[in-house]
Amino acid sequence: MRRYAYLLYIQLKASTLLAMQYRGDFVVDLLIELVWAATAVVPLFVVFAGRSSIAGWTYPEALVVTGWFTLLQGLLEGAINPSLVNVVEQVRKGTLDFVLLKPADAQFLVSTTRFQPSKAINAITATLIFVYAFRRIGHGPTAGGLAASLLLMVTASILLYGLWILTVSAVFYVVRVDNLTFLFTAIFDAARWPSSVFRGVAKIVFTFVIPLALMTTYPAEAMLGRLHPSSLALSLGGALFFAVFSRAVWVRAIGKYTSASS
Amino acid sequence: MIKVSELRKEYKVHERSPGLLAAAKSVFHREYKSVLAVGGVSFEIAAGERVGFLGPNGAGKTTTLKMLAGLLHPTRGEARVDGHEPRRREDAFLKKIMLILGQKQQLFWDLPPSETFEYNRAIYDVPRKQYDETMSELTTLLDLGELVKKPTRQLSLGERMKCELAAALVHRPKVLFLDEPTIGLDVSMQAIIRAFIKQYNERWGATLLLTSHYMDDVAALCPRVIVIDKGKLTYDGKLDALSARIRPAKRVVFRFSRAVDRADVEPIGKIVSFDLAQAVLDVPRDALNEAVERALRTLPVTDLTVENPPLEEIMSELFARGEAVP
Numbered sequence: 109m110r111r112y113a114y115l116l117y118i119q120l121k122a123s124t125l126l127a128m129q130y131r132g133d134f135v136v137d138l139l140i141e142l143v144w145a146a147t148a149v150v151p152l153f154v155v156f157a158g159r160s161s162i163a164g165w166t167y168p169e170a171l172v173v174t175g176w177f178t179l180l181q182g183l184l185e186g187a188i189n190p191s192l193v194n195v196v197e198q199v200r201k202g203t204l205d206f207v208l209l210k211p212a213d214a215q216f217l218v219s220t221t222r223f224q225p226s227k228a229i230n231a232i233t234a235t236l237i238f239v240y241a242f243r244r245i246g247h248g249p250t251a252g253g254l255a256a257s258l259l260l261m262v263t264a265s266i267l268l269y270g271l272w273i274l275t276v277s278a279v280f281y282v283v284r285v286d287n288l289t290f291l292f293t294a295i296f297d298a299a300r301w302p303s304s305v306f307r308g309v310a311k312i313v314f315t316f317v318i319p320l321a322l323m324t325t326y327p328a329e330a331m332l333g334r335l336h337p338s339s340l341a342l343s344l345g346g347a348l349f350f351a352v353f354s355r356a357v358w359v360r361a362i363g364k365y366t367s368a369s370s
Numbered sequence: 371m372i373k374v375s376e377l378r379k380e381y382k383v384h385e386r387s388p389g390l391l392a393a394a395k396s397v398f399h400r401e402y403k404s405v406l407a408v409g410g411v412s413f414e415i416a417a418g419e420r421v422g423f424l425g426p427n428g429a430g431k432t433t434t435l436k437m438l439a440g441l442l443h444p445t446r447g448e449a450r451v452d453g454h455e456p457r458r459r460e461d462a463f464l465k466k467i468m469l470i471l472g473q474k475q476q477l478f479w480d481l482p483p484s485e486t487f488e489y490n491r492a493i494y495d496v497p498r499k500q501y502d503e504t505m506s507e508l509t510t511l512l513d514l515g516e517l518v519k520k521p522t523r524q525l526s527l528g529e530r531m532k533c534e535l536a537a538a539l540v541h542r543p544k545v546l547f548l549d550e551p552t553i554g555l556d557v558s559m560q561a562i563i564r565a566f567i568k569q570y571n572e573r574w575g576a577t578l579l580l581t582s583h584y585m586d587d588v589a590a591l592c593p594r595v596i597v598i599d600k601g602k603l604t605y606d607g608k609l610d611a612l613s614a615r616i617r618p619a620k621r622v623v624f625r626f627s628r629a630v631d632r633a634d635v636e637p638i639g640k641i642v643s644f645d646l647a648q649a650v651l652d653v654p655r656d657a658l659n660e661a662v663e664r665a666l667r668t669l670p671v672t673d674l675t676v677e678n679p680p681l682e683e684i685m686s687e688l689f690a691r692g693e694a695v696p
Contacts, residue, residue: 111492111493111495114492115489115492115493118485118488118489118492119489122478122481122485122489125481125485126480126481129480201474202474203474203475203476205436205441205469205471205474206474206476208440208441208459209439209440209441209464209467209468209469210464210490210493210494211461211462211464211465211493211494211495212461212493217493363443365441
């Protein structure tokens with residue numbers, strides 16, 4: 109366990125060194141992140157112009173969802189995406205050989221090869237959005253609500269990571285999954301909206317297949333103090349299921365690895 | 371140390387005719403064909419041995435190495451490396467071996483090699499003291515110096531290969547599988563890498579199995595060779611014995627003080643090349659004394675050298691025959 113923590117530290121350090129190696133790039137990256145974060149709020153402005161609530165969500169309440177979306181997007185693009193996009197490349201080129209030669213868990217190793225530290229700015233943006241939203245609402249979240257939302261953030265991270273592992277596992281069967289990874293990012297974008305906005309098939313898909321509702325809407329509801337306990341249970345169960353299922357699929361998939369010839 | 375019996379690997383590949391129509395068809399219906407990469411190979415390697423693993427492209431060398439390193443699962447047969455079954459990929463096994471691939475690299479591309487060394491140290495759980503010792507030895511032997519502090523992408527191919535070797539040896543593996551470790555390097559860098567590999571073997575008693583298309587590598591490093599062709603073992607034994615069997619002739623080069631007649635040279639041996647002042651002849655090993663004596667007696671010889679035919683020629687003849695050497 110200590111060894112893994114140390115390996116994670118080395119890789120985080122390496123990514124940070126890399127990010128700061130070119131000072132100019134680093135500053136530009138940070139500025140771009142700020143602009144992106146600002147644009148996260150723009151769709152809400154447009155939709156809420158001229159009406160006070162949508163699908164039971166007022167403007168500041170919907171902002172809380174956006175806050176969670178921003179936070180998770182930062183996690184996805186900063187800590188999950190860079191490494192796992194890399195796996196696709198490693199499988200195609202056959203350099204995954206080196207990972208499999210190491211006496212350590214392969215899933216851990218491929219999941220920690222690269223980080224994008226500049227995405228940490230999303231955490232700051234999300235906090236600003238939360239503060240602004242709750243000032244408009246007029247009162248802060250309860251301690252219980254906050255605790256529940258933090259717990260849900262953990263389950264959301266597990267869900268997101270599990271989904272990614274499932275997507276990446278496909279690479280062992282079809283090799284080129286770049287498009288699949290783009291599709292994943294595109295679908296994730298829908299998580300910026302409260303889940304009650306979606307109806308019919310979309311609602312079912314986004315709850316059970318790609319559980320976007322569990323990722324952003326539930327934590328927001330928890331923060332707003334209106335999360336049903338059954339949703340909390342659903343989230344915990346869902347995260348556990350995805351963790352176990354994705355691990356099983358990964359182990360099976362890695363057995364299919366045939367390595368690229370010399 | 372290494373024991374391989376009836377090792378076999380088949381790949382399933384899907385086959386289709388060229389053209390768009392065939393490509394479209396193959397989306398719905400695929401025909402699979404089984405390709406034999408390694409077809410029942412057996413050999414044993416003792417601890418500390420240096421063995422060359424030879425064969426033409428596609429002979430199954432890399433596939434065998436990858437099976438021994440646990441990257442590929444054999445279709446049939448058994449492999450044991452220091453008592454471990456490679457396919458299980460146990461930590462204890464992985465800590466004893468290393469596979470070095472000349473055509474692929476594990477160093478972090480944008481960071482100095484020292485970062486990769488430290489990362490490997492942590493993965494292999496090498497105690498700090500042992501790590502420092504190993505690194506200072508490797509730094510001396512490979513003359514790494516300041517290289518390890520430059521970003522990998524700024525290193526030349528040869529410098530990178532040196533650092534690749536160092537990164538691969540951080541945990542002092544007892545068994546080394548080397549797949550074309552000198553590919554693409556210039557002659558002097560090849561010699562450096564070769565000398566280093568030999569030193570590593572002698573210093574740590576490591577077992578070596580090496581593939582290379584450069585016969586100089588094999589001649590310099592491996593007293594014993596295993597030859598496979600189309601997945602079958604065709605020779606396993608001493609390198610010298612192989613040369614003697616494939617080419618029972620020695621190669622003799624004569625230099626003359628003045629132009630001589632081709633007809634005068636012909637009786638001495640089989641002419642490989644001839645240009646008036648110099649002749650290169652193949653002479654049967656048992657007739658060598660007699661041939662040299664005759665040449666000295668009948669021709670104006672100023673200089674002569676006797677050598678084995680180049681290993682490249684021996685190998686291409688062996689591969690062309692495509693059959694087992696008794």
